[in-house]
């Protein structure tokens with residue numbers, strides 16, 4: 001036996017081309033041999049690009065997005081943790097900025113997962129999983145003071161064919177319990193906001209943040225976005241994906257969730273878009289819609305030593 005040769009990973013033919021990983025500045029890019037790529041910025045572990053095998057970009061990224069950590073990234077998939085929106089007074093998160101610290105902190109790249117840990121049904125040339133970590137010792141002093149719990153987050157970004165999965169594991173390393181909210185603030189790239197509809201929200205309760213946080217019931221089977229929209233849909237059925245389709249009935253994105261039962265639908269529309277210094281071009285609100293899977297209408301409580309896992313899978317259309 002030739003002991004100089006390393007054994008190949010279990011179940012993987014050595015002749016199969018493998019996904020490639022490259023690093024440019026703060027960004028990690030993974031490319032699949034059959035095409036398709038994902039790019040993650042270490043600031044916030046923010047996914048900034050997701051391309052299908054055809055090369056078509058699926059995420060909206062503002063032309064003025066800050067990619068150097070000076071501000072959260074305007075576009076892609078910023079991760080909201082441990083609080084959604086402006087923190088409430090009299091809560092452990094009350095001194096944190098809007099949407100928490102995860103999107104404002106520099107994460108560590110933990111590596112590309114080995115083929116053994118991916119689903120057996122997916123061969124390693126079709127799937128790549130990137131893991132990122134953040135713990136309390138990696139936070140700025142200000143954030144450590146503002147949220148003094150010991151924790152570890154592991155965020156996995158899994159690209160395969162026409163789907164992108166993001167999964168977060170929250171570990172409580174403190175000696176006391178803590179509460180958190182979490183959300184994947186996904187900016188989907190679309191061609192024309194007037195030509196899309198959002199389905200599977202009918203009959204769901206939502207809080208309309210543009211209407212003094214009043215509560216409503218969604219009547220529409222196919223929601224059209226025609227003005228500033230900022231709604232928190234609550235208590236969605238775990239097995240029913242939120243679907244973005246074109247007005248001629250093609251599914252563009254189907255977003256399924258694991259242990260995330262709320263979905264925020266956000267579009268700033270013309271005036272707010274213009275007012276955001278990092279949003280460009282001004283009329284790009286027509287080319288994006290945020291469909292944000294999360295757990296934000298209540299708090300998740302995590303006991304000392306326990307962990308929680310949740311995530312989303314976005315399936316894009318290969319034809320659209």
Ligand SMILES: O=P(O)(O)OC[C@H]1O[C@@H](O)[C@H](O)[C@@H](O)[C@@H]1O
Pocket residue numbers: 072085098099185209230231264266292
């Ligand atoms: O400007 P930010 O902090 O990235 O937030 C963008 C939007 O994020 C959405 O999730 C919120 O519901 C909106 O209220 C908010 O305006």
